Amino acid sequence: MMRAVELFAGAGGLAMGVSLAGFRSLAVVEWDKWACDTVRENQRRGYPLVSGWPLSEGDVRAVDWSSIPQDIELLAGGPPCQPFSMGGKHQAHDDKRDMFPATVQIVRGLRPKTFIVENVKGLTRSSFANYFEYIKLQLEFPEAPRQEGESWFDHLMRLQTEKTSGRMHETGLTYNVTATLVNAADYGVPQKRERVFIVGTRSDLGIDWHFPEATHSEDALIYSQWVSGEYWERHKIAKRDRPMQPAKLAKRIQALTTKPPTTLPWRTVRDAIADLPDPRSRAAANVRDHKFQDGAKVYPGHTGSPLDQPAKTIKAGDHGVPGGENMMVLTDGSVRYFTARETARIQTFPDGYVFHGSWTETMRQLGNAVPVALGRIVASSVAEALIRSELHRIQANMDANKKKSAA
Template sequence: MASSKQRPIAVDLFAGAGGMTLGFEQAGFDVLAAVEFDPIHASVHEYNFPFWTTICKSVTDTTGREIRAKSAIGDRDIDVVFGGPPCQGFSLMGKRNLDDDRNSLVSHFVRLVLDLKPKFFVMENVKGITIGKQKEVLHQTMETFKQQGYQVREDYQVLNAANYGVPQNRRRLFLIGCRQGWNLPDYPTALTQPPNKKSTNKKSTARKRKPAVENLLPSTPNVRDAIGDIPEVNCYPELEYRDWVMVDYGTPSFYASQLRNLVSIEDNYAYSREYNPQLLTCSRRTKHTATTMARFAATKPGKSDRISHFYRLDLKGLCTTLRAGTASNRGAHTSPRPIHPITPRCITVREAARLHSYPDWFMFHTTKWHGFRQIGNSVPPLLAQAVARQIIQSLAIIPRKPQEKYALADRELLQFKMTQAEKYQHLEVQAIARRTRLK
């Protein structure tokens, strides 16, 4: 039986801008501490979650005692620790390398979980960690947890965000475990059915079969549902030099209505944030050459541009996986950004955020480069929420619906350059090595 209404507590490791933090908050958790070593990402996280503690520090230099001391956790029993150790060393998109130094961060995730001793843990990573030699890292992680008194779901699953209400095909591994004495959570069942899914049944003259249960699920919102109400940014000259403007939105879909906070969502337990519903943010325009725009215009929806290989979104389909690119110490490479389904241009950060299930009040860095990286590196909140609900169920509690409402005011946190962010976060050394430019 579920106990009285309360808010369980959590810790987010490798927090980034806060996709998993938000998803767990929406499920009913208070994420009292979040650790993020990039000072720009940490500052954005602090902006969006001003009522909790953001610790700007590498997990390699962090201890459970420090996390407890710097936050409101103290000596309380933590309900869940979650996080996605940087995954580029395992990614199917690049050169998978077991010796990549980023892979060692998985071991630090394990160390901090064992140090903090939560009831549950959730580790997110790319599908590539389940394939080939990379699987050794995953199995070693599971074995370490089991040796230290944790149960682990050995039937680990790769979940597609499109099955949980996100208009984007994005597959990620989730490894779930719990302390002895607790029941292992189940993986969330699909909540939605991706649109335009072709039947695998062969044509037959036999009588029609009853529809499968999955066909009774509501459809995943498509690209039109996600961004169809956002006015065309090229109509606003102000967006050439800043990232916000006051607009009249179009008629929203139910999905967009939720992200615009126009409808009440019964199972959303997040704290309310104040924001102006006529404000369009994170929408700085991208300048394209006439040649590029002509190529984009000639690219059919659902196909890729022949030169840039940018994918053009289809209003009736899903977005492809939004990727992050690389940090400055790894070349500062920009990942391909989808082409808008109607206008021959790349989508804006806000449009990407909609396709990732971020609400409109959630803010990103004012530069396109950092904004897209923060989205591409994050877990879609609705996917994180689906996983977090399973933890809530295993805890056998009913989350408390918060009455508090917060204003997000200090926009300076969204505008820092790296040196400014390092100074604000009181870092004594460079958090990330600067890119070396060729002379």
């Protein structure tokens, strides 16, 4: 069994994806009490994916890591994103919530074979370019920490010199680091959620890893809606009840008619929640976390997610979230808030997983989470690369032994 440690686990999205990819968690660390209560509640209920997690509530910097063996297969986590998010104050290295230095320190101590670090798209903004490069270089050279009195920028310069020289890749603990900006919708998540994944493989292991190819596309969704009509037929929507074909898509639709896409269609809000009852109906009482929330309103810049598109990015807020990411637009043009269960569906949490706290608190946990399905896809690709590397090592040893025997 491949071993993993999860940092900044939140309500468990990435950690559940890691478990689904075949890793066994040796430690799951999260400082937020409400998120920990969610994990504990599911453990109490016997939910299989989390039942065996050794959950630790607290700051990752205060954890005693001595019981965790070096050379674990995976370290995974999403350091707090407020320093880089579009909704935050954008302080990056000046923000005390920046947990990248702590992450690097743990990498240095545990020497994992691989790591997966997830963060917001805002990390890639031009104003953060130097600091983003600094983060990647720290993860590439974890044994070259910042010295006392050294500014982060001077440390960056030193790391860049180190990378150019190539010395540490020959003698020290180093990682091959790849950073990829990903739209979750391209991987079957019913949400346009752009996130950065920073994946590292330990240089001495020769692991050949590439980010998984996208499996879904907007072109395929357009084709299924406006060329084949399969989307509407699947949802049993009569032609008279279908929306009008958007005029702005006419040329694109024509091109797709002659050259159909080979990917799967983006999944939409309707795809995600079609079998859930209306939260205002009596049947909704039988669905956990599916309570109607009143008060959704449309105003400039706050328009909600269309039913027949992937949702806007679910964010860690409720009434005040800009853009209306936490509400949906119904077929009659009215809007309502997503229920917690609908939001969980959009974040690809399984229905058997419940959330601890009020609707507002649950929406915060969900907004901070990595979609479970996306976490599984990324972690599975890392697991496959680890297995290929191990098989290659075994084969190389067998070949070497054969040569010795022949001699």
